[in-house]
Amino acid sequence: MTMSTPQDAQHNASSAGWPLWEVFVRSSRGLSHVHAGSLHAPDAEMAVRNARDLYTRRNEGVSLWVVRSTDIMTSDPEAKDAMFESPKGKDYRHATYYTKSEGVKHL
């Protein structure tokens, strides 16, 4: 890989050692937590409080997750083609592939 990965950059120095946290919000029961953004906080407990104040001022959430940004592992965007190539062409994984049974009820 030739580029630096910005999320891994030196975020720890921010705000007298207040690290960066990623915030995930569940907007209502039955839905998944969705990434909302990030914030700085000295520790996990404060990160949850800050997330509550910053990302749910308008009843946006019923539950919050916070996770240290540096603890998130991501797939390599440079290797995107290889990473996500395999499912392509395997359209037999999708119901739409099976056309002959079309019109049969409750199938």
Add this chain to the structure above:
Amino acid sequence: MSTSTGTDHSLDSFGDATASATRVTPGNALRPEDIALQDTAPATEAIAQYALRLGDDALIYAQRNAHWVSRGPELEEDIALGNITLDQLGHARSFLTYAGKKWGKTEDDLAYWREEEEFTSLHLVEQPNGDFAETTVRGLFLAIYQHLLYTRLLESSDRTLAAISAKALKEVDYHLEHAELWTLRLGQGTEESARRMRRALEKLWPYVEELFQDEPLYEELEGVAPRPSSLREEWDARLADILERAGLAVPEVPYAMCFGRRGEHSEHLGYILAEMQVLARKHPGATW
């Protein structure tokens, strides 16, 4: 201009990617506007006077805390202090609206057109913000107090006071957590933060006794409101627990003689009111 409906250029398409995490709903809660619309006024003068006290405490506290907006020690904290201020202002508006119904006055009549000696606030809420340690200690004292008080008011025979307290209690619960989190962090953080916390405790302790003074008014509030003195024991216990975990202690300083409830205020209140009321009083009869 609206940002939610498209006009041309499809300028306004937000996409679904963040829809779930940005969903906005107004929520249901008792608002001052709802109380204004209700038919019920306080049944007695004493109940109205009592609501006035709760309203004045929350109002002056909010007015003080509001000064932190745009001055917080970190942006995240700026927002947290803003939330607490907004909550307290909301409680003030509800209590004042309710009190005012006894006298045909609105929340604004009471906030902007009373004189200093007509205010009933505690000296504690009138104290200057000081540094973040002082604001934290003042917040801690008050949050424990309001938490105990509003919990007891859930059982009030006055249904409006109980309803306002129920809404306020949920918010004060958060204020208490906030104050506790910061007390622990500042108490056990650095040498400097612990020193500032000790100084803040010494500065504000004199105004604690007033919180628990029973007035003759309470003779007429049987079943409506708890006597302040009845909250003291649990307040002390809760405070001691938090201070102990923070490596701090109750300071040994004498209590100040304070009678805010009968209109005898700290030297600060005059300035607070001068600032708060200046614009409204410049335009008598105007609406805003």
Add this chain to the structure above:
Amino acid sequence: MAVHQETGGHLTAVQSPEDAEGQARFDAIIAEDSRIEPRDWMPEAYRKSLTRQMSQHAHSEIIGMQPEANWITRAPSLKRKSILIAKVQDEAGHGLYLYSATETLGTDRDTLNDQLLAGRAKYSSIFNYPARTWADMGAIGWLVDGAAIANQVPLCRASYGPYGRAMVRICKEESFHQRQGFEILLELANGTEAQRKMAQDAINRFYAPALMMFGPSDNDSPNSKQSMAWNVKRFSNDDLRQRFVGMIAEQVKVLGLTLPDPELRYDEETGQWIHMELDWDEFNRVIKGGGPCNAQRMARRREAHEEGAWVREAAAAYARKQQEQKEQVA
């Protein structure tokens, strides 16, 4: 890292094979109007330009809190006080959304903040004008937030994903900001003679600075063209400005007040709004630090930062101690 050379406003690069591949992928993503995400390869100039634009935007939100915070303690009704606190608080939130989006480009918030406090970063020059009267709360909401929204709505589709997403959130929240400002003015316009005068005076003072918020004319805006090629900016400064002027020209009639622009008219032939020539010399003077409140705004920001230092350090120290304790137990 590739070496870039500026040639005639277009960037060419002496590229490594990896960079050439990355550039091709980047170009393809831009061409199909898709989104660039933080870990994608991107040209250094794109990263730099976005970091500058987004952090300026964030700084503007944070400095922009001050003129309005100036009236919180004096708001003339408790309802207005609540609204104003909520609004100023939102601005802190918007600053944070934008700082966190900017951080995904690899510059942390402390660095961005240092740039602001050292006077090396710009922010919207409108916030260097004083908020003298309560009516200014109305004019700022209606005109300044109005102009900001007109700028921001197209940015919801900016090619950089985190920027676009931050703008979506901000635009949703700001919809109330402009309305509350307009309603402050409406109330004043229908009030006493003194109130009405106060409202007109505020509009007179904020009209031109609000129009200047869209930036210099397209001919004098060197970054605009590249920014549009990258799908960051979607409309030119002049397009957005005259679109905005058209909207407020109608809205001011509802207030029964006037805009201080004798030349303002709609040109049927070109379908364009014509407005007065703006004083760009004043604009440049304010940008360079010579506005009425530049010094005051910066001093206030520095003070908050410096006075907060011991608090931030204490919280960090506490977190370290807790971590150490946990490790000892384990």
